[in-house]
Amino acid sequence: MKRATLSRVLGLIAVTGALTACGSGTGTSSSAPVVGSQDARTLDNDTTRIVEGAGASTIWDAFRGQNTETVVAVNKYLWSASLEVLNFLPVQTVDPFTGVIVTGYGTPPGSGRSYRATVLIKDPALDARSLNVALQTRNGPADAATVRAVENAILSRARQLRIADNKL
Numbered sequence: 001m002k003r004a005t006l007s008r009v010l011g012l013i014a015v016t017g018a019l020t021a022c023g024s025g026t027g028t029s030s031s032a033p034v035v036g037s038q039d040a041r042t043l044d045n046d047t048t049r050i051v052e053g054a055g056a057s058t059i060w061d062a063f064r065g066q067n068t069e070t071v072v073a074v075n076k077y078l079w080s081a082s083l084e085v086l087n088f089l090p091v092q093t094v095d096p097f098t099g100v101i102v103t104g105y106g107t108p109p110g111s112g113r114s115y116r117a118t119v120l121i122k123d124p125a126l127d128a129r130s131l132n133v134a135l136q137t138r139n140g141p142a143d144a145a146t147v148r149a150v151e152n153a154i155l156s157r158a159r160q161l162r163i164a165d166n167k168l
Contacts, residue, residue: 074099075121078130079099080161082154089104089116090105092104100118100120102117116137117134119133133151135150
């Protein structure tokens with residue numbers, strides 16, 4: 001009786017060791033980078049993190065349930081400033097995963113021309129390179145000076161929001 005119990009325990013230890021060895025490697029079998037790793041969680045406070053469940057990397061993750069993790073970093077100050085500066089335009093599509101805001105046509109206060117905007121926030125940094133604004137009128141693309149003025153207004157408002165948030 002004791003011999004049967006001992007063989008079961010040793011068999012269980014052998015199976016556990018074999019399963020543990022399956023997940024001991026540091027690499028992943030897929031060629032895609034693992035998003036949501038420790039590096040992605042060390043982003044500064046200027047980013048908004050959107051997290052969904054995480055991909056299995058060891059055999060033990062299978063017992064924790066389906067858990068795929070995706071981290072999307074969008075600068076929260078640029079995002080809020082874009083929505084505030086372009087608040088006269090009706091928002092059609094907002095996608096925080098890609099950092100895209102698409103608006104419909106609207107007329108700014110004190111103007112007779114209607115505009116439509118597409119904003120792309122492509123980097124978590126509070127920087128001019130992170131922001132891309134495309135303006136369109138009913139007759140075609142907007143003037144480059146107008147686009148530059150809107151980008152500057154968004155960047156200025158984002159800086160104001162950051163200063164107010166840090167209470168400097």
